[in-house]
Amino acid sequence: MPGGGVLYPQMFFPLLVLFWSQWRTRGLIPCVEVIPGSIYRCMELNLSGIPPGIPNTTENLDLSFNLLKNLTFNYFSLVPALRFLDLTRCGIQRIEDNAFMGLYNLSVLILTANPIQFLGPRAFHDLMSLQKLIAVETNISRLDSLPIGHLTALQELNLSNNHINSLRLPEYFSQLIALRFMSFQSNKISAISAGDLDGFQSRNLTLVLSKNIIKYIELNSFSGVYFQELSLRGCFETSAHMQTSLQNLSGLHANRLVLGAYRNADRLEDFSKDHLDGLCHMCLQEIALVQISSLYRTDSLSDCLNNIHSVRLVNTDIEQVSPFPENSSIHHLEINNCRLRGVPAESLSSLKELRVLRITKSGRFLTRFAEDFNGPPNLEILDLSENSLVVSFAWSSLMEGLPNLKHLNLSFNSKITFPPECSGVSKLEYLDLRHTNLGNTGALPSFLCLGNLVYLDISHTRIHIVTECSFCGLDNLRVLKMAGNTFEGHELAGNFKNLTKLHILDISSCQVKHVTPVALAHLRDLRELNISHNNLLSLDAEFFMHLRALTTLDLHSNQLATLTEQVLENLPTSLKYLDLSWNLFDCSCVHLVFLRWTKKQKDLLQHVRYMVCHSPVDLKDTHLINFDLSYCQVSKTTVAVSVTTFLVLVLFVVLVYKYYFYLYYMVVLLxxxxxxxxxxxxxxxxxxxxxxxxxxxxxxxxxxxxxxxxxxxxxxxxxxxxxxxxxxxxxxxxxxxxxxxxxxxxxxxxxxxxxxxxxxxxxxxxxxxxxxxxxxxxxxxxxxxxxxxxxxxxxxxxxxxxxxxxxxxxxxxxxxxxxxxxxxxxxxxxxxxxxxxxxxx
CATH class of the missing domain: 3.40.50.10140 (Toll/interleukin-1 receptor homology (TIR) domain)
Incomplete structure (x- = not known):
């Protein structure tokens, strides 16, 4: 009767043949096997078809830059489980009926840069799960020649860089009920007529028409269509064409309208106030004006912008912001990459409804910020990042000028200082100061009046923490990020004792060499701790004593040789993520407890492939996860022999010492x-x-x-x-x-x-x-x-x-x-x- 685990000759031979066939087949695959049996990359292999050996379980296949030329009937029958297929630049000229037969699970198909000359009416048959079709630069000239009416799951259609000259949609587009994104960028559409978009009645669609030279838009062409975004960048040769087209967009409903030009293209010249008057007859939530030259003052903009909730001015030449009317509806104003020299507080103070102000990426131009800043009274978010501000902030003045401010971003500026004097409590909840020189912060308490602050980022701000009261006043702080700074004596002491509500702490790259047992004793609610890229040689046994809520701990790129048995015992049970990679581990057998522990913690430890032995020399670069524990385990026989040999040697030495004279005499006698x-x-x-x-x-x-x-x-x-x-x-x-x-x-x-x-x-x-x-x-x-x-x-x-x-x-x-x-x-x-x-x- 056959027993469990017994392999009989009649079973062995078929298994051997199966193994040989699988090994031989795998050896024939010319592709890169990213994930065995699932993902294969076959780029630039001069293939003329599906390569041999690709398993039928493959879900992701990249065949780009090959020579397929013609996709015939049931061309992909060997890979029926495909979900992603990339056929970029494969020289495909013909796609015949049922070429994708059986690919019921395919969700992404990329046909970019193929000179397609023929598409069979059933070319995309069976692709009922297709969600994304990218046919950029595929020689398509007519939408009605594209047989996609049955692709009801399609969400994204990208037909950029083709030869389409009409936006009139075939009737089958009304069946594409899941379609949310469609791009006709860089085609040959010159006119849009009424009825062209009838297939998209009441849709929340993103339509990209950028880089089409549109000369005429018929009135009511976009009536009844609801766009998530309509992009018309680089569509008008002159400002007059843009003005006429915008007037004929009357009745347009869009969450976002994007107008303007491109950096490498001719920009609109002689911009005047009436060019955007057509916006008054549209229902817009956001307008973005991109790369418009000759726009030096905001009073050159149409008054219609005051009826729009959000206004974004990107890559313009604005040098001066003029006062806005008091009845303006602007809630969100963004001026990006402009030529402003200072923050125009007085000009913006009239925007009673303004909640968000972003003046960013002005480089060397924006350097001034009035100390007695008196801006929009209801402003909640102020973003002045990526400028060149050199300013001293007085919290009391800022609280008076912006009483409702909750979010302040001053990151990536030149130099900002905060005097320690403070009165009252600010409503500020979010403060981002990263990569900005903060002057004397660290030597004096600078945040005493920020009692409501929840998030503080002072990473890489050249702070040297000297006083234990550096963070006094931040009693409600939940997130503190301060990577790239330093501590007195390269040691963490009682610097965080008042941050009892802290959840996330990042002190990476701070040159820390030692963490005292009391340094984190008050952070009982801490969830995430990043102390990577420091110079820690060891961890104190009491390091985790009070961190019982900790779930994430990052200690990578330190100089840890091991974690002691007591430290391992004190690890919080709540810990889910521990990164110990890139440390200087000592794999000597004296650390056997730690070495054995690492092999049992594959789910807890992250980036284990970078946890390698640094010493001893004969084990250097050995992965800890692959460390052979038997290297440190000696058999009983070896122990017995070693002990016996040692005792014999000791006895021999004692006898030689005691009877040295007699032994010498025996030698003489011989x-x-x-x-x-x-x-x-x-x-x-x-x-x-x-x-x-x-x-x-x-x-x-x-x-x-x-x-x-x-x-x-x-x-x-x-x-x-x-x-x-x-x-x-x-x-x-x-x-x-x-x-x-x-x-x-x-x-x-x-x-x-x-x-x-x-x-x-x-x-x-x-x-x-x-x-x-x-x-x-x-x-x-x-x-x-x-x-x-x-x-x-x-x-x-x-x-x-x-x-x-x-x-x-x-x-x-x-x-x-x-x-x-x-x-x-x-x-x-x-x-x-x-x-x-x-x-x-």
Whole structure:
């Protein structure tokens, strides 16, 4: 009976064939596989059809810049799951009936820059889900030749840069009920007649007619059509043509009307006030005048603009703003990229309904802002960004001149300072000062009267935070962005203690090296913290103690080597996003807890591909997510062997240290045959004795044996040992190896001496190994027999061998000396000089 997990031969072969076919097919695909089985990029491969190997699950296919030429019946049958298809510049000339057959899910089709000469009446059949059709520069000249009446899901149709000369829409356009955007930019439409747009009755449509040279618009041509936006930029050769056309747009309903020219095209000249009078007969929410020259003063504009809710003047030459009538309905005024030198507060003060004022991107021109600014009384949003303002703002004056101001944008200006003096509480809720030099802000409290402020951006404003009261007064602040500034001592201390309601804090690129435990202690509601691009080396264990609501933490591009176990334990449970990429991680095994944690946090950690080891060197650039934990895990056998080896080595060292003399002696014994002939018969006897018995040895041995007849030569350590050589070397080489006999003088001092006991043990072993060697023991008077018994080796030797006993009496001394000389004479060879000396005596 088959068991689970068993692979039988009859199953193995088909699987092998399937694997081989898939591998071979994938190897044949010339395209870039962006997402396997889903997205493929096949640009500029000189393809003439669908490349082999593209899986039938592909949803996104880019075939641009190839040579397809003709799209025939069921051309895309191999990729029925397509949702996005790009056929830009494929040289397509013919699209035959049912070329896109079966592509029921296709939502985006791009046919840009193909010289299409033939479109079959059923060319786009089956594209019932198509939402976006881009046919820019496709040689289309007539709308009725475009077979798209059945594409009821179509939302965007872009037919720019074609040869269409009439805007009259075919009847089938009434079926395109989802259509919201249509572009005929850069075609050949020169006239618009009544009835051309009947297919778009009551639609909220964006229609782009820019860059068509329109010479005539029939009255009521746009009547009954509701546009989200109508763009007529670059459509009129002269201001007179524009004036006539606008008068005939009477009855137009549009949320936004865009008029003007383009930067690289001839702009309208001799602009006068009556050119825009036709706007009075339209229902508009917003008018945008773009790239109109000769417009130096706002009083050159038609009074009809005062009936429009929003007015945008973009890329004009306006140098002066004239007073507006008090009954103006303008709520939103934008003057973008103009030549104003100062903010025209007095001229705008008459706009009682003005809520939003944007004067931006004036570059080096706009530098002044009146300190006693007294502007529109109901102004709520003031945007003066991207200018060159150099001004000192007094909050009290600003509150008096703009009492209802809630949103102030002064970003990307030259230099702005805020005196600390303040009275009252401003209604300001949003303040953007990024990339503007803020002078002394940071050394003094500058926001004391902004108690209602919710959003503050002071990023890259050259602030150096010195005082802990830099943000005093901002008790309701929810968002603080201050990237690119610095803190005193490169340390976060108690700078944010009063920002108890803060939700988002960005202190990236602030050169911070350390965050004290109390720095964030009061930010209990903090949700997002960005502290990236700093110089943090480590995190304090109490870093997260009070951040229990934190969901996003960005620590990338610091110098963190690891997160300690205590820091990991203190991470908020609410945390959903943690970025630790581009740090200097130490992948040593001492950080195994952190390394193991990273492998378990794939959902929490962001940009894990940039979390790599910085050290040790052999692991540099290893991805933490791929770190092999077994590198730090040693098997029990390896541990046992290592411990055993270590203990053996320790034991060996201890034994070597303790028995160094004996080991050295063993080495000498093993090599004695090589040196015995060189040292033979230098001494008659090597005397072993304690230094305490030096007097006795001199008197009883040295003076009697070396002076009398026969004369014997003794080896005495104090006299015959070679200076500068170790004691053990002298004992072995100068003592035992150079002497025929060994005399051991056993005394109470001898028994207590470690060296004497070692020499006696060596002498006994020497006697066993060398048959010619002999040991003569001399026991002095007064030696305690009980002590001798404790010396087991000596006691046994005395029991088994004859020894001499010296007593301090004349007769005993005479017998001792006669017996000692007899022992020394045994085996002695006489030299010629010694024989002559004996005969003479």
């Amino acid at each position: 090599s004695r045959d090589q040196v015995s002939t060189e040292k033979e018969n230098i001494y008659d006897a090597f005397v072993i004795y304690s230094s305490e018995d030096q007097e006795w040895v001199t008197r009883e041995l040295e003076e009697t044996l070396e002076v009398g007849v026969p004369r014997f030569r003794l080896c005495l350590y104090y006299r015959d040992f070679v200076p500068g050589v170790s004691i053990i070397t002298n004992i072995i080489k100068e003592g035992f190896q150079s002497s025929r006999k060994v005399i051991a003088v056993v005394s109470p001092h001898f028994l207590e001496s470690r060296w004497c006991n070692f020499e006696l043990e060596v002498a006994q072993s020497w006697q066993l190994l060398d048959s010619k060697a002999s040991l003569v023991l001399v026991v002095l008077e007064g030696v305690d027999n009980a002590v001798v018994r404790q010396k087991l080796g000596l006691f046994r030797y005395l029991r088994r061998n004859t020894y001499l006993v010296w007593r301090d009496r004349e007769l005993n001394r005479h017998m001792f000396l006669r017996q000692l000389k007899s022992a020394l004479l045994e085996g002695k060879t006489w030299t010629e000089e010694e024989l002559k000396l004996m005969l003479t005596n």
